[in-house]
Amino acid sequence: MQKNIYELEQTDQFTALYTIIRDETTKRDDFIFCADRIIRMLVEKATEFLPTKTKQIKTHTGCSFNGKEFIGKICAVSIVRSGEAMEKAARDICQKIRIGKILIQRNEETAKPIHFYSKLPEDIAERFVLLLDPMLATGGSACKAVEILKEKGVKEEKIIFVNLISCPEGINAFTKKFPQAKIITGAIDKGLDSKAYILPGLGDFGDRYFGA
Ligand code: PRP
Ligand code: URA
Numbered sequence: 001m002q003k004n005i006y007e008l009e010q011t012d013q014f015t016a017l018y019t020i021i022r023d024e025t026t027k028r029d030d031f032i033f034c035a036d037r038i039i040r041m042l043v044e045k046a047t048e049f050l051p052t053k054t055k056q057i058k059t060h061t062g063c064s065f066n067g068k069e070f071i072g073k074i075c076a077v078s079i080v081r082s083g084e085a086m087e088k089a090a091r092d093i094c095q096k097i098r099i100g101k102i103l104i105q106r107n108e109e110t111a112k113p114i115h116f117y118s119k120l121p122e123d124i125a126e127r128f129v130l131l132l133d134p135m136l137a138t139g140g141s142a143c144k145a146v147e148i149l150k151e152k153g154v155k156e157e158k159i160i161f162v163n164l165i166s167c168p169e170g171i172n173a174f175t176k177k178f179p180q181a182k183i184i185t186g187a188i189d190k191g192l193d194s195k196a197y198i199l200p201g202l203g204d205f206g207d208r209y210f211g212a
Pocket of ligand 1: 079080081082083104105106107111113133134135136137138139140141142170196204205206207
């Protein structure tokens with residue numbers, strides 16, 4: 001496995017969730033239910049890369065306990081539209097997390113990313129960023145989003161890109177450009193088809209989650 005790429009453990013339970021979201025016959029409510037479960041696991045995994053410091057506390061039994069406490073400001077940034085499906089998990093897992101948005105759409109003919117709009121917290125340069133987008137295909141959209149974050153002063157090593165499905169083309173493009181950013185992925189698929197869709201993939205995530 002390349003440096004800074006973390007694929008979740010492929011347990012049978014995890015694969016069963018992926019089998020449902022990949023299945024072309026899966027109905028939208030089942031797709032949402034299973035995708036949400038996967039997203040929650042991915043975001044939990046991403047929190048392992050956030051900083052902590054040691055903290056000693058007293059328990060109700062009078063014992064002292066050498067523990068840890070969360071430190072460091074964080075922000076989740078979703079790539080609209082599909083990344084928005086991952087915001088709820090970020091909010092459920094990280095209390096009071098700030099949310100930013102970057103609207104990037106792939107051109108359907110060329111698969112090249114077009115940036116339309118972004119809205120990010122003023123102090124984003126001080127934060128760790130969980131970059132949320134379910135699909136890493138050519139890597140164009142994610143690379144464009146990281147460029148925007150870096151222009152705003154976010155340190156590359158503080159960016160954790162969380163996705164459900166990636167592929168070698170996207171991983172290589174992303175890691176070549178941003179070797180210090182981390183990728184948390186649920187599955188590394190085989191490659192891309194002629195329209196830059198991931199194979200075997202699951203089709204168009206946004207259409208399946210939000211409706212075509
Ligand atoms: C999808 C996906 C990523 C992008 C991945 O978004 O959510 O943003 O494609 O492809 P890439 O790695 O080749 O850039 P899309 O532009 O289809 O928009 P959507 O989220 O509205 O469906
Ligand atoms: N976007 C998707 O939703 N699916 C893919 O396979 C590639 C890009």
